[in-house]
Structure formats: structure tokens, C-alpha cells
């Protein structure tokens with residue numbers, strides 16, 4: 082199969098720019114062989130490599146990445162590794178109870194797996210910390226949403242705490258939020274620091290990582306697969322595809338994957354005076370009570386004290402978004418920042434970027450053996466930091482012939498359902514997103 086599209090994400094990989102120079106892995110050159118080939122060094126690919134090395138320590142594992150580690154979506158997200166499914170507060174929640182519990186089990190196993198990796202590879206707290214996260218409400222509607230979310234969590238027996246406006250101000254320094262709902266399970270990562278640490282740790286256990294090595298074709302011959310890049314080729318009996326939405330570029334799950342882009346801006350480092358004026362805790366992380374609102378993080382550590390605003394979304398079936406969108410949505414992020422932090426209104430954004438994300442209509446993963454010896458762990462449906470890690474871990478178990486209750490949970494998921502034809506899908510998705518952003522009001 083010929084690969085029809087290669088990954089493109091607009092704007093700089095901002096998290097990575099805060100860090101010292103990263104390890105440079107070579108590009109694939111010449112002819113190579115390995116027992117296992119993993120394509121795509123995101124959360125799923127790195128987790129698959131770690132799990133394969135745990136299960137088959139003597140086997141050789143090669144990992145091919147089209148760009149640099151931490152430059153793709155895995156290094157561009159907001160860093161929330163979330164345990165509970167997002168749709169807990171939906172009106173029809175009752176029918177979803179069993180599936181939500183299954184997703185929570187998978188996400189928690191992924192968080193534990195990442196915690197073990199962080200420990201094994203000696204990663205700092207800044208890279209991975211189990212701090213929980215808060216669903217912040219800036220409107221009465223948001224408060225209502227949090228109340229019903231709280232009722233669902235109580236039904237599930239999940240611990241959580243409702244916060245009032247004063248507690249939100251104590252945490253964030255702003256009186257913008259009327260309340261919040263804190264859940265203790267999520268971990269927060271510095272995405273680039275975490276995945277660079279994962280890659281370096283894996284390289285230390287004998288995984289061969291190749292960067293700047295986009296796979297342009299994949300072919301099965303005489304019982305083994307051969308992947309070609311511009312500089313070389315590599316053959317392996319088993320291949321794991323961890324390219325998220327680019328599974329479609331390899332010819333799989335056609336018209337079943339929804340390709341969207343998310344956008345974010347990061348401030349310049351705050352000065353000590355601005356930090357004092359702002360107040361609040363040095364590190365915090367809030368998701369919006371409305372799904373199309375703004376996710377906000379305050380970070381401190383390598384790269385200084387900064388605030389990150391993530392909002393706006395576009396539907397891009399062509400799997401690319403342009404720099405104009407990054408700039409246009411950057412202005413929306415400036416407004417969201419100014420509304421929340423008028424006390425430091427002189428602070429400007431230093432980095433703006435976008436990144437690809439893959440969903441399916443029925444919230445199902447693109448997971449399993451898709452051809453003889455070819456496995457997919459793609460389509461993470463929004464909670465990709467946790468779900469990408471879970472699907473990477475579990476595809477390694479499936480491919481290595483291992484069974485486990487968690488793998489059974491994953492295999493119980495449905496396949497991604499078919500999308501309507503274009504331009505219907507484009508019209509439907511774009512109208513839903515624009516309307517959702519409009520009705521999000523002050524949550525945006």
C-alpha cells in the first residue's frame with residue numbers, strides 16, 4: 082500500500098521549545114530487519130514499544146517516526162491524562178454506565194503504566210505528576226453541568242470535590258470562574274518532556290528509534306512486511322500502526338475516521354511582578370465545563386511561568402490545517418486570556434500552534450489485527466494521552482499473543498462507524514462545532 086498523506090501540524094511544537102536540545106535519532110538508511118516494527122512515535126507507539134520490550138525482551142523493536150519525537154500531536158496537546166470519560170454528564174448517561182466504567186479502567190491502567198515508565202526512566206515531576214484536574218465553570222450553565230456531573234460521579238462511586246468561586250480564585254488567581262469540580266485521578270504531563278523521556282528510556286533498553294523517517298509504502302511479501310521511507314527500508318514479521326488518523330493514509334478505516342485540528346497559544350514567561358499580581362498556585366490545570374470552551378493551564382518550571390490557552394476546533398478531512406487558522410484562532414485565545422486575566426493584560430503570547438486529533442462517530446477506537454501480522458492502535462477519540470497509551474500497551478499484548486482482562490475490555494469496543502459522504506459530513510461537523518462554540522459563551 083502507498084501512503085497517501087504524511088502528517089502536517091501547523092505552528093511550532095511549543096512545549097519542546099521550552100526544553101534543552103533533544104536527543105537526535107538517526108533517519109532510517111539502507112536495508113534493516115527487526116522482529117517488530119512500530120510506525121508512529123506518539124503515545125501509542127511509545128507505549129507499544131515499552132510493552133513489547135516487557136513481553137518479549139529478546140526481540141528487536143524498531144520505531145519509525147515521520148518527524149521528530151515530540152513534534153507531532155503527542156508533543157502538542159494540553160497534557161491532561163484523564164481517567165474518567167468525558168461524557169459522564171450526558172443526559173443519557175444511564176445506558177452508558179458499563180462502557181464508562183470500562184473506559185475508566187483502561188484510562189487508569191494507562192496512567193499507572195505511564196507512572197511506572199516515568200519512574201523507570203527517572204522523569205521529573207514536571208514531566209508527569211498525578212495532580213488531578215478541575216472542570217471549571219464560568220457561567221450558571223457551567224455550574225449546572227458540574228452539578229449533574231457530580232451526581233453521575235456519586236452514582237459511580239467516584240471521589241470528587243465541588244469548589245466554589247473563592248476556591249477557584251485561590252487556585253487560579255482569577256475571579257472569572259464561579260465554581261469547579263475537582264477529580265483526583267488525572268495526571269498532568271509536560272508533553273514534550275514526557276515523550277522525550279519515554280523515547281530516551283526506550284532507546285536505553287534497545288529499541289531502535291528512527292526520526293525524520295516517514296513511511297511512504299508498506300508491503301507484505303513472503304511472510305514479512307516491508308516499510309519504505311525515502312532513505313531506506315525495514316522488514317519485520319509484525320508491524321504495529323500507531324499513526325492515529327493517518328491510518329486512513331495507509332488505506333485503513335476509510336470514511337470511518339473524523340480528522341479535526343485543535344489550536345492553542347502559550348504566553349511568554351511571566352515576570353516575577355506579573356506572577357505576584359496574578360496570585361494563585363504556580364501550577365494548575367482546568368478543563369472547561371462546556372466541551373467547546375477553553376482549557377487553561379498554568380505551568381512553572383523549565384521555560385518559566387506561563388499560561389496556555391487551548392480552544393477552537395476545525396474539521397479537516399484532508400488531514401492538514403494551515404497557519405492562517407493558527408493565527409485567526411490565536412486572536413480568539415487572546416480574548417479568552419484577556420477576559421480571565423485582566424490583571425496581567427500586558428502579557429503577550431509567544432507561541433501559537435495547532436495539532437491533529439482523530440475521532441470516530443461512535444467514540445470507538447481503530448484497534449486490532451487489520452491484516453496478517455499488521456496491527457492498528459489508532460483513533461483515540463479526544464482523551465488520547467490516556468487512550469493512546471492504553472491502546473499502545475494493549476496492541477502489544479494482542480500482537481504478542483497475551484490475554485488479559487484489560488485487553489478483553491479493549492476488544493469489547495465496537496469498530497468505528499461509517500461517516501456520511503462529503504460534503505454532508507463537513508457541513509454537519511462544521512455547523513455543530515461553530516454552534517457549540519457560540520453557545521459555550523463565557524466558557525470559551
Ligand SMILES: Cc1cc2nc3c(=O)[nH]c(=O)nc-3n(C[C@H](O)[C@H](O)[C@H](O)COP(=O)(O)OP(=O)(O)OC[C@H]3O[C@@H](n4cnc5c(N)ncnc54)[C@H](O)[C@@H]3O)c2cc1C
Nearest residue numbers: 121123124125147153155158159161296436464465466469
Ligand atoms: C492542541 C491539542 C490539545 C490536546 N489536548 C489533549 C489533552 O489535554 N488530553 C488528551 O488526552 N488529549 C489531548 N489531545 C489529543 C492527543 O494529543 C492525541 O489524541 C494523541 O496525541 C494521540 O496519540 P497517538 O499516539 O495515537 O497519535 P499521535 O500523537 O498523532 O502520533 C502519531 C505519530 O505517527 C506519526 N506518523 C504519521 N504518519 C506517519 C508515517 N507515514 N510514517 C511515520 N510516522 C508517521 C506522526 O508524525 C505522529 O508522531 C490534544 C490534541 C491537540 C492537538
